[in-house]
Amino acid sequence: MTNLDFEKIVDTSDEWITTRTGIKERHIASDTMTTADMSVEACKRAMDMAKCRKEDIDLVICGTVTPDYRLPSNACMIQKELGLTNALAFDVVAACTGFINGLVIANSYISTGLYKKALVIGAEKLSAIANYKDRTTCVLFGDGAGAVVVEPSANERGIVSSFMKSDGRLWQLLWMEVGGIKNPYTPEFPYDGSDKIFMNGAEVFKVAVKEMAKAVENVLEKANVSPSDIALFVPHQANLRIIDALAKRLKISPERVFKNIEKYGNTSAASVPIALDEANREGRIKPGDYVVVVAFGGGLIWGSALIKW
Ligand code: COA
DSSP states (O other): OBHHHHHTTSSOOHHHHHHHHOOOBOOOOOTTOOHHHHHHHHHHHHHHHTTOOGGGOOEEEEEOSSOSOSSSOHHHHHHHHHTOTTOEEEEEOOGGGHHHHHHHHHHHHHHTTSOSOEEEEEEEEGGGTOOTTOHHHHTTBOEEEEEEEEOOOSSSOEEEEEEEEEOGGGGGGEEOOSSSSSSOOOTTOOOSSTTSOEEOHHHHHHHHHHHHHHHHHHHHHHHTOOGGGEEEEEEOOSOHHHHHHHHHHHTOOGGGBOOOHHHHOBOGGGHHHHHHHHHHHTTOOOTTOEEEEEEEETTTEEEEEEEEO
């Protein structure tokens, strides 16, 4: 779906969307394609790349706020579809930070020896919850999925340090009012957008830049690594201006910042794994490189990880 397509449904322009967000187009899943469907596709490709057998997967964690059903988890749907009968599967509800949160959980479980091989997924069908009558938010979001296989490493490679934090006081900056048990849908429910994403973009923007910068500084300091040692910075793709402000604040030069927001928009939990996959397949990351991922989302919640690739 291009910016020109949006010009036909809300009062906006390609020029406004491009200059304020950096987005040119986003992918919208078909009516019949679900978040679990996209996740399964991503998992197959990740398992292929990692040359991993399905019997060996013992943990499946899916970051999503758009699961196929309220019950059970999306991760259980993925487990069933892929026949991962030896695994524990559960979801993480951490909005755009869901993938990084899942990665940190997988890393902790694997480090303690509880599990050996995890699939961590970030997947969203945001088109199902975007308010296509609200021009301030609908132009931002897209659908997608990404996945990684995480396993113990015999050398120093892997997740070197991580940081996760949230501030529940700010939950109403980015939320959906109707659809949970507090405000369930009723037969009389009037369409006023309260069952779709609401976001106070300007406020979220300010907190996002500040807290993501602190999260990255935290993981670097803990590992005694300086910003100049980072080979590739892979931030959540929410807004090009946020990414640029963040990189500037952290003194990471533009050629070391991965950006694909132009093609996908904000895919929430899927954004970091999609970006990591593209960067990897494009040969922008070599074994031994330091890679930093960071994300921020509704909760508000944010997190970062320093990875030795
Ligand atoms: N097309 C045209 N005009 C639009 C528009 C659109 N799609 N959306 C908003 N506008 C208008 C507003 O109505 C406002 O008009 P006004 O000045 O007459 O009231 C003007 O543009 C500026 O709006 P504002 O909200 O201040 O714009 P902004 O520069 O803050 O950009 C966002 C808006 C949403 C792009 C930006 O705030 C953002 O990216 N925020 C963070 C998003 C994010 O990271 N999300 C969560 C993390 S996952």
